Amino acid sequence: MATDDGSVHAHLDRLRRERGLLTPTELLELAEYGVAVLDPFSVIVSRRVKLGPDNVLYPGVVIECDERSRCAVGPGNVLHGGTRITAVDGGSVTIGARSEFGGGTRISAGAHESIEIGDEVRLMGGASVTGDSLLGDGSQILGGISAHSVELAAGRPHGYPDPDGRGGVIEGYGRATGAVVPTGDQIFNIGYEIGHTTTDRQRSYHPEAPRLGPGPTLERLTAEHAGAVLAFEQENRDFFADSVPDRGDEYFTPDGFAERHRALLAEQAEGRCHFHVVLNGYGRVIGRVNLVDVADGGAELGYRVAEADTRQGVARVAVEQVCRLAATRYGLTSLTAVTAEDNEASRALLARTGFIATGRRSAGGEPGLVHRRMLRAARFEGPGPGESRGA
The missing domain is CATH 2.160.10.10 (Hexapeptide repeat proteins)
Known part of the structure; x- marks a missing residue:
């Protein structure tokens, strides 16, 4: 040793x-x-x-x-x-x-x-x-x-x-x-x-933390968005169910969601709807904003934003962007949106983005208000979100 x-x-x-x-x-x-x-x-x-x-x-x-x-x-x-x-x-x-x-x-x-x-x-x-x-x-x-x-x-x-x-x-x-x-x-x-x-x-x-990334942007819905959109819907399911009817358990299964996603893309390909995801500055899906029932130069606007991103101006930016697209890319002349009478936040947002209350209609089984915005005709500005020239 x-x-x-x-x-x-x-x-x-x-x-x-x-x-x-x-x-x-x-x-x-x-x-x-x-x-x-x-x-x-x-x-x-x-x-x-x-x-x-x-x-x-x-x-x-x-x-x-x-x-x-x-x-x-x-x-x-x-x-x-x-x-x-x-x-x-x-x-x-x-x-x-x-x-x-x-x-x-x-x-x-x-x-x-x-x-x-x-x-x-x-x-x-x-x-x-x-x-x-x-x-x-x-x-x-x-x-x-x-x-x-x-x-x-x-x-x-x-x-x-x-x-x-x-x-x-x-x-x-x-x-x-x-x-x-x-x-x-x-x-x-x-x-x-x-x-x-x-x-x-x-x-x-950390709800009070600063937001340092670029502002939110829109991308036209594609098949590649499916996983991120499903995660967005799953994460915010309870939050959305407080204000709109829940989509049901089948929607949130991989097969059920995939079938629904394919159906939306088929509607979009036919020109009956225009669907978009809202991305934050880091490429994460934080919202959806859609134009449905396209006919006679008009469409109905719908949107939803993740709970963590509410009260941050995301919805307003998304609505303003989709209004520009509606006129310049999709050739629409008017949009309508329906809100519940007691949804003061949505009513205020629509007013700030140029919508005017024009009548009443049921919204999810509750009394609702119809808002309308006329769009200015504008010349084509280039490819839409997520598209390229000649697409």
Whole structure:
């Protein structure tokens, strides 16, 4: 048994080399590249790991990669004590730049699995990631979440003041399998199994946060919008049901929604309706605005906006944009809209966008008011939203 420091170090170096690991001396020499290994005796790094400059490795960090696997850690990351990253049996782990991994973080890719982690990601509070997973720029897993085969959309980092632009988040504790979280969304999990589930808007937890992205825009409805529109309707189902009749459970199933979406596109192709989605500055569907029952130069206007985006001027911008399209793109000369008599917000919005109350009509079984706006004839301004010349 070794009895002096020289023999101990030599014995330790030999053990690490035999296992394909960097020796403590070699770990210290990484300082030449800006890599700070705070305790080279407790830190384990495989020789096959590609480690970028300016990383900080706290005591107890382990990064293992066997001869059939791939592991690359970009520059400027902070790995706190007890972080363990493993790629074995042909697995792959790729980490971008300037991310932070809290104490006890586990990232493990097995046979034929790939884990990709973008820039400025945060894994904190004992989070773990396994399976084929994609964590986009700015995304976060916070707390004791065991994430398997998840996809968190890219966005701005957690400190960005506009939550609509931040990367996807899973927070809490429990197991998340197959979860998909869009930009600006989050899942808050408390001790249960989650999979494909409806997400919450991060803005709902920060309602007073600024909106820094460009203003809302319209796109003409296409088949590619189906998934985003279904998510929008599912997320806001209870909110919409407070003011208009619910669409029924069948509508919110994948098959039921797909059938309805195809029917809408068929109506639009025939020129009987014009459907649009409202996108925020980060490309997320936050509303719908439609022109239905097109006939004799007129159509009826309908719109709905996500709960988190009400009282933000979204509906007004959308209505003004669709009025311009109605005249310049669709050749319409008038629009009507029907509101419940007690819906003061919609009545005020229509008044601000040039509509005048002209009569009464039932709205969802309740007494309603008919509003009308005449449109100025205007020359063609170019392709409509989501279209190209010659389309």
